[in-house]
Amino acid sequence: MTAPDLAAAASAIDVAHDLVQTAIAHLAATGTVDEDQVLAYDVAHAASAVATGRAMLDYGQKGEVEAGLTCAFIGDAIAELGGKVFGREAVWGIEPGALDATREFVAAARDPEFLASLAGQAGPRHLDQDFEMVQDTFRRFAEDKIKPVAEHIHRHNDDIPEDIISGLAEMGGFAMSVPEEYGGFATGTESDYMGMVVATEELSRGSLGAGGSLITRPEILTRALEAGGTEDQKQEWLPKLASAEVMAAVAVTEPDYGSDVAGIKVTATPTDGGWLVNGVKTWCTFGARADALMLLARTDPDRSSAHRGLSLFVVPKPRGDAHGFEFTQEAGADGGAPGGGKMEGRPIDTIGYRGMHSYEIAFDSWFVAAENQVGGEDGLGRGFYYQMAGFENGRLQTAARAVGVMQAAYEEALQYARDRVVFGEPIADYQLTQVKLTRMAATIQAARQFSYAVAKLMAKGEGAMEASMVKAYVCRAAEWVTREAMQIHGGFGYAEEYPVSRYFVDARVLSIFEGADETLALKVIARRLASGAKA
Template sequence: MKATFLTNEHDMFREALRKMLQKEAYPYYEKWEEERNIPREFWLKLGENGFLLPWVDEQYGGLGLDFSYSMILTEELEKVGVGLASGICLHSDIVSPYIEAYGTAQQKQKWLPKSVTGEYISAIAMTEPGAGSDLAGIKTNARKDGDYYILNGEKTFITNGIHADYVIVVCKTDPHAQPAYRGISLLIVENGAPGFKRGKKLNKIGMHSGDTAELIFEDVKVPAENLLGEEGKGFYYLMEKLQQERLVVALQVQIEAEVMLQLTINYVKERKAFGSRIADFQNTQFKLAEMATEIDMGRNYVNTLTEKHMHGEDIVKEVSMAKWWISEMAKRVAAECLQLHGGYGYMEEYEIARRYRDISVTSIYAGTTEIMKGIIAKKILS
């Protein structure tokens, strides 16, 4: 169902993006999955055509558009595959907004224009080997030393970790702060900084073309001017921006469910068993009806939340609901769709197999289902 806030201008933006993806992404995506890499040339083509960071102000090279255009970017990239969408959407609508919201004029001028063109790829480093959802428990620390911070620690599961030109690192600048989250700050670490090392590129079950890595910081000298916002306010900044991050993920998994259902509808119409189309069996029809109903509910909800988010409303509770429910729903859809494909669904040449592999992590990253339920409970009991 088309969102009511979408206009002809949105349709033109989507059509232009689709044409570009038909030419530059769809024919190569399986190769990228095999090579486990999205080439930088593709990022540059996205930037060249104005699709990266469309919300950035024109003075920094953007188009000055609202989040609805980011919604379109997320949806169309996800239709190609989550391995493509994950890193690009993170760069465009999760990392870069921190620079725009909390950066100085100098920081914005330094990082945003080249992020818009695709010359710079960004990442955000939160998770550590011993700290995931518990951000207050991070061990990565930065000690002020004159005009620098000396940064030490390790991060893992970092999207865009291998190719990032700059990384927003979540670290402790006051290890004695009580409560602990008041000691968290955000530092921008540049590629090539002495002591900044990339660990191994992680070998994931799915999302093979997506770049996920370990990052290591050993006495990295980070210029004090690379402090993002105020010292000790990092946790508050993260909480403010996680609303949009979780909305982006909800949009991604919603598209995954929609694509998997359409793949399955096409398959059961063509495949025959016992002299009839699989689509003619009552069990198949009931399964399709159940999935279509849940998918429509997800679409209506995520469209509503997108509009509220565009209007600046606080929808932390609702976005948490969408993130957990739609990601769990998409996992159910993936299992049912694979089943309806029969043995062919287990073959790699069928797209449903890749989508099935890719979907599992969506209920884990950007906040697990359990964390989302905890946020919701806290909101309704407060």
């Protein structure tokens, strides 16, 4: 066996990068993303895989195991790209044999003997000392508080226990994105992004629904308020979000409008002292437990105004029952309500991602005080842009959540493989299992290292495109990794007796929320790549 080396890996990924750039230019010159959706989708994912591989190269220089995992990942990424283009070279605008220069490297990087030799070696993360402390702190919390109850929450569709919320609050988990001047820990530096990525992964390793997604709620509203809130609104809400005195949920999606936010129908009409909200929101995660909703509503009745007709509101609400709630406002409540306004929440049952619960929430003349319309007069019609700022970090965080779920599944699979004896040997000693474990570990580490790289870019005010790419690639990878972990468990993987089945159904949601995979690939990644090629 000739082991692959990093120089060959770098050359191979450069060839793959050039191929993808040629395809992007071809797409931009001969068609449009909307007309050539299959090509655009494949190119978007190919570009994301290549970007992940290139981000892995620095990691590969830090040790022998790191180099091996880097080569293993890049070999798989190029082989996957080859599958996309084989027989479709003309559609991609490339020459047959465009990947021939990578053949020798890919053969070595995918050699079963080489891959099996790396089995069980996931590689260090190479975090700075400060972030190692963050990792250790949140891992211990996840081990002590989240993992012991994660299965019960999932099996019984229960609520997140209040001691998890209060425990995270005491650790400052909800204050990570809130600026220091408002009672948080955010300093506006790289550490804000890296700390959030590291903490999110560890909490998601404990549970996606009961841990990893919990600290994203305050961040979304925090960033929206930072982008457009008045100083009074920041002083009112940010300290409460940092301390978890107020837990927030997001009410943007509607039954007929998910990614197409411009068409939303929920309205907010002026009334004495504020606004009356009418309409239905859906997929409002954590909507019952939340003390306030970040709600996007149409304030300009002229629907042709699209994005420009939307405004953002902070909507206070009572805490409701997880199995459904209904509230009626009393006259004078919530800053001068005329009385009679109603809010009704219906839970949406899901196959995974349990604990936070998602709701369809109907509003019937629900009063919101004028001071809770984000940005005041200057914020009217700018709600779309404020909510986009709120979701700015969401895609990167979702990638970190995916890494945490993958890591948990990998650890379970590795331990099971070592313990399970079949035909007189632990299945961890079989070559096929060893190759599976190595490919899983390489994928997880590449996803993690790309997430770190994107976090550093976003700290500089860059990386929006890369955040979309990491989300697209990593969330699809999580489905494969958790499926392989399940398969290694055999029949027990399909049983609810082992947590690996939870990781599998939890991973499925990752390519759906925070930008559905198809919309993200077509409307964001492919469109921006094509626009850049035309420029």
